[in-house]
Each structure stands twice: as C-alpha cells, then as structure tokens.
Amino acid sequence: xxQVKQNSPSLSVQEGRISILNxxxxxxxxxxxxxxxxxxxEGPTFLISISSIKDKNEDGRFTVFLNKSAKHLSLHIVPxxxxxxxxxxxxxxxxxxxxxxxxxxxxxxxxxx
Amino acid sequence: ExxxxxxxxxxxxxxxxxVTLRCSSQSGHNTVSWYQQALGQGPQFIFQYYRxxxxxxxxxxxxxxxxxxxxxxxxLNVNALELDDSALYLCASSLGPRGxxxxxxxxxxxxxx
Numbered sequence: 001x002x003q004v005k006q007n008s009p010s011l012s013v014q015e016g017r018i019s020i021l022n023x024x025x026x027x028x029x030x031x032x033x034x035x036x037x038x039x040x041x042e043g044p045t046f047l048i049s050i051s052s053i054k055d056k057n058e059d060g061r062f063t064v065f066l067n068k069s070a071k072h073l074s075l076h077i078v079p080x081x082x083x084x085x086x087x088x089x090x091x092x093x094x095x096x097x098x099x100x101x102x103x104x105x106x107x108x109x110x111x112x113x
Numbered sequence: 114e115x116x117x118x119x120x121x122x123x124x125x126x127x128x129x130x131x132v133t134l135r136c137s138s139q140s141g142h143n144t145v146s147w148y149q150q151a152l153g154q155g156p157q158f159i160f161q162y163y164r165x166x167x168x169x170x171x172x173x174x175x176x177x178x179x180x181x182x183x184x185x186x187x188x189l190n191v192n193a194l195e196l197d198d199s200a201l202y203l204c205a206s207s208l209g210p211r212g213x214x215x216x217x218x219x220x221x222x223x224x225x226x
Contacts, residue, residue: 004155034214043117043203043217044156089155095211100146100169103155 003027004092006104014112019077021107023090026071030092034101035064035075038087047088048075080111115140117206117218125224126194134189134221136204144168144210145187147179148203150220156203162187163210191223199225 005024013019023033031052036044050057050064050073057064063076077084090104118137126132138145144163148156158171162181176192185206191198201222205215 006155032213036217041219043119043219046214046216049214091155093213095213100158100161100171101148101156101205101215102158103148105153105155 001026002104003030004090004102004104006088006090006107008107009105010108010110012110012112013080015082016079019075019080019084019109019111021075021077021088021090021109023073023075023104024071025073025092027092027094027102028071029094029096030102032093032095033064033066033073034091034093035062036089036091036103037084038089038106044089077109080109082111082113085109085111117142117204117216119202119204119218119221121221122219123222123224125226127226128194128196130194131190131192132194132223134191134202134204134223136187136189136206136218138185138187138204138206139216142206142208142212142216143185144207144212145181145185146205146207146215147187147189148205149173150201150203151197152200159189161210168210194225196225199223 034049035047038044087106091101146161147159150156160170201220203220207215
C-alpha cells in the first residue's frame with residue numbers, strides 16, 4: 001500500500017518555464033513533508049520542506065505548496081534550469097509517530113535548453 | 114563539515130552470501146537511518162539507529178541487521194543474500210531520531226548474482 005504517490009514518472013519542460021511536480025499522500029498522520037533531488041550515482045539531496053501547519057514554503061526558485069484537505073503537495077521550480085534535470089522524490093513523516101521517512105517513487109524532470 | 118560517506122561504492126555478491134555495508138554520519142549527527150532503493154522505486158526504510166540501539170524498523174526480515182558505534186558510524190549487515198536484495202543501499206544521518214532533514218550518502222550499489 002503506497003502511502004506517498006508521485007503519479008507522473010517523468011516531466012519535460014523548457015528552460016525558463018515553470019516545473020510543477022505533484023505528490024499525493026494517504027496517511028493523515030503525516031505532518032512534515034520534504035522534497036529531495038537525486039542525480040545519477042549520487043544520494044538524494046534535500047531541497048525544501050514544509051510542516052503541516054503551513055500551506056506554502058519558499059526558498060529561492062523553489063516553492064512547495066501543501067493542501068491538507070486534498071492530501072496533496074506540489075513543488076514549483078521557477079524558472080527551470082537545465083541543471084534542475086534530476087529525479088525528484090517527495091517524502092513524508094509523522095513526527096509524532098515513527099521516525100521513518102516514507103518516499104514516493106520519484107518523478108524524473110528533464111529541463112531542455 | 115563532513116558529509117555522509119558510505120563504503121563500498123559497489124559490491125557484487127552471490128546468493129546465500131553475507132555482506133556488510135558501512136556508513137559514517139555527517140559530523141554532529143547522532144542518528145543513522147538505512148534505506149533500500151530498488152530500481153524504479155523510492156527509498157524504503159530499513160531501520161534507524163540512535164544511541165547505538167535500533168530505534169524503529171521497516172518491513173524487512175531479521176536477516177537485515179545493523180550496528181551503530183560510539184562515534185555514530187553504522188553498519189548494515191545482510192545475511193543469506195537473495196536476488197531481490199540487489200538494490201542501492203542508502204544511509205542517512207540526522208540530529209536526533211526525529212531530526213529533519215535527513216542527509217544522505219551516495220549509497221552502495223549491491224548486485225546479487
């Protein structure tokens with residue numbers, strides 16, 4: 001039973017445009033969400049996070065939006081750059097419960113020059 | 114600041130053998146979590162170590178075991194290797210069992226023949 005779902009295995013956008021990566025979750029106990037970026041042959045690198053008490057968090061070109069009622073979050077990258085091409089993982093955790101991060105399967109983003 | 118380091122980078126074993134993977138946590142981090150990432154999947158939580166004790170375990174059989182040392186480094190041991198154990202094994206460190214974000218190493222690619 002997949003508790004964190006990234007339904008788009010891949011996404012292709014033009015350089016300079018917006019990239020929107022989506023993530024849905026089923027466990028209402030999740031209260032903290034993270035996005036990681038992964039390049040081939042490297043480990044996941046933390047990108048941005050959001051607590052369930054917020055609905056938006058920004059860090060430079062990256063913004064994460066959380067819609068708790070829909071159990072949905074999205075990562076916006078504006079403007080997209082070729083160096084953003086990577087696999088993006090959404091992860092969730094229930095900080096009051098177990099300590100384990102639950103990951104989605106990832107979305108491969110390709111930013112074309 | 115030293116990041117998370119894992120060794121070896123790659124490993125080839127045969128069915129039935131045993132393997133030990135090693136992880137050094139990021140400086141200042143006292144908690145280590147291990148994940149298995151199969152091809153096309155997101156990382157799956159194996160277990161976490163804090164204060165040299167197992168502190169939470171995912172859905173993995175007992176032949177997956179671990180250790181944490183006083184310097185916070187950690188080992189993952191897998192006995193009686195099976196073909197399905199072929200995966201990327203990731204180690205992540207954090208400040209405390211609920212510390213976020215977790216910081217990942219580049220992983221050990223384990224192939225079982």
